[in-house]
Amino acid sequence: MENTETTSRNDLGTAPVQRLFFRFYVPSLISMASIAAHQVINGIILGQQVGKEALGAIGLYTPVLLLFIAFVLSIMIGGGILFARHVGGNRPAEARQVFEVATTLVLGVSTVVALSAPWVTGPLVNWLAAGQPPILVQYTTEFTYWSLLFTPFFLIRVLWGGFLSNDNAPGVTKNATVLAAILNIVLDLILVVVFPYGVAGAAIATGLALLVAVVYLAVGIERRKGHLSLRRFRLGLRFAEWPELFRLGFPSFVSEISVAFGFFLINRSLLPYGALALSAFGVVNLLSNLFLRLFTAAMLAIQPIMAYNIGARQPHRVLETLRFALLFTFTVGVGVYLIGFFGADLLINVVSGDESDEFKQVATRAIMLSFVLFVATGPNYVLVMYIQIIGQATLSTLTNVIRGFLLIALLLLVLPEPLGMHLNGVWLARPLAEVFLLLGLGLFLWYRRDRFFSDDTILRTRS
Structure with a gap:
């Protein structure tokens, strides 16, 4: 020990x-x-x-x-x-x-x-x-x-x-x-x-x-x-400090609930496409849960470092941690996406064994499209945790609702039928939700960088 x-x-x-x-x-x-x-x-x-x-x-x-x-x-x-x-x-x-x-x-x-x-x-x-x-x-x-x-x-x-x-x-x-x-x-x-x-x-x-x-x-x-x-x-x-504890913790609660609703919506959207699509979604979920741990671990790693340095009044170390974590998670995310794009067949064989060619074809397409998720999800985890740590609870909560539920619901309404993407649209709903969130949140934070990345903002969260 x-x-x-x-x-x-x-x-x-x-x-x-x-x-x-x-x-x-x-x-x-x-x-x-x-x-x-x-x-x-x-x-x-x-x-x-x-x-x-x-x-x-x-x-x-x-x-x-x-x-x-x-x-x-x-x-x-x-x-x-x-x-x-x-x-x-x-x-x-x-x-x-x-x-x-x-x-x-x-x-x-x-x-x-x-x-x-x-x-x-x-x-x-x-x-x-x-x-x-x-x-x-x-x-x-x-x-x-x-x-x-x-x-x-x-x-x-x-x-x-x-x-x-x-x-x-x-x-x-x-x-x-x-x-x-x-x-x-x-x-x-x-x-x-x-x-x-x-x-x-x-x-x-x-x-x-x-x-x-x-x-x-x-x-x-x-x-x-x-x-x-x-x-x-x-x-x-x-x-x-009850109000501060709940204010800082509430975004995490909302995040878990929103993700659960998002998965429910995707599952419901797959029903019209039959058992093969649902089984492929099971494979995607299993693989996603494994690879997402690479990014969840990064999110948990930055929390004590950032929070400690806020208390120690060292905002430059908070921002240094943020920059490194963003670069690290994006690099790992690109690597995981390439694994899914070029190694989908191998991944399917590992987790599902001897299955029909029809199932493998559906599952391969699902993995290749769904793994776009990993390019954006790591940086999103890091940015949302940073926002939460510096006390921007409202923005953090809203972001978790948007990424876990609202964007997925909107994309599931638009991609499969109105845009004619059908099953591919369902596979892309969650990955595109993460990509759109990263682009939108990144641009918003950069535009308001004087507010979100200034020493005064970071240190103002010190209790």
């Missing part, structure tokens, strides 16, 4: 920005890669041992999971920005209070969810799996019940991992995530393969792995002796 002897708490304000970026980027990417690996292996185990209905049950629970993720990310990002500002401004007491209040809120909400699981599972499943076969309803009920029971461990693991990264300890977060992923796979083998507990066993395996991760994070917090502390921890919700 990291400690203050090996890692200076203050080098966020002095070390080269590029080195700091990769210190946070690499652990974030490893964490996400371990989660992705676990999800793939978990899906293989359940699909082989239980059947496709088990995967369907997990899919039906996804909207609930996305709601929890939206909630905890809003607290993690908003609280993390406030925490890092206070650390950068040498206000350790205020920083610890942010951690205590955020933990109290998330722990309180998640505990209510867990305790209510015996009573809410039935009505919730009736809504999630209405009209589905009995076996799918049964699996959904089992997965939902156990997932709700373990909600506190899931949310606290995400929250504490974010705060540790903001306390200059991304390695602890990475280790906890990798440990949880490995343990989850082992427990899946025990509770699904050796002891055939099926979907319930998979949910219990995940919950126990999250519990171990939370314990690991707790030990890491105490051993580091950083700005976070559990020994002096006090539950409480009395907090003068």
Whole structure:
């Protein structure tokens, strides 16, 4: 584990920005890669041992999971920005209070969810799996019940991992995530393969792995002796900075909800094109979720660096971080697009195995068009996070709604039928939404650069 002897708490304000970026980027990417690996292996185990209905049950629970993720990310990002500002401004007491209040809120909400699981599972499943076969309803009920029971461990693991990264300890977060992923796979083998507990066993395996991760994070917090502390921890919700926490975190909540609506619209638009199009969309989604982690990690990497230097009143380092992250994500995005354009056939063979030539033709076209997304999505992530960090919550929220939902809805109305692009128009809706947003947002910010990139604007966000 990291400690203050090996890692200076203050080098966020002095070390080269590029080195700091990769210190946070690499652990974030490893964490996400371990989660992705676990999800793939978990899906293989359940699909082989239980059947496709088990995967369907997990899919039906996804909207609930996305709601929890939206909630905890809003607290993690908003609280993390406030925490890092206070650390950068040498206000350790205020920083610890942010951690205590955020933990109290998330722990309180998640505990209510867990305790209510015996009573809410039935009505919730009736809504999630209405009209589905009995076996799918049964699996959904089992997965939902156990997932709700373990909600506190899931949310606290995400929250504490974010705060540790903001306390200059991304390695602890990475280790906890990798440990949880490995343990989850082992427990899946025990509770699904050796002891055939099926979907319930998979949910219990995940919950126990999250519990171990939370314990690991707790030990890491105490051993580091950083700005976070559990020994002096006090539950409480009395907090003068509630408005600022919600203002900074709300754009992240809106982003997750908007993206969910956008995916729903694309899925609905694909229905008239049949099962092949829907299956191809599944391949595109799987690949997109894997490659998008390259850019999500960059977004998470810049947040503690920028927020700390705002608190330390060093706006030039904030802008230096922004410039480097924009160049890095654009370069990586072009590389990923070229992989999709020239290697679509190989990607399809890797994720879908032996399929018909007709399906491969549809999926190849889908990948070649959909991967345009990656040229713009990384810079968009970075710009939106920058806007959020400097306190422009209204613009950040509006941007997330536009990119995640409104532009996609407009393009789905225009491209497929009015412009005669049909299925190609559906594939291009999300990528073009990202491209148009990058062009529009970039031009707007450049036109108003005196407002958005000035020292006064950046430092005015200091609390």
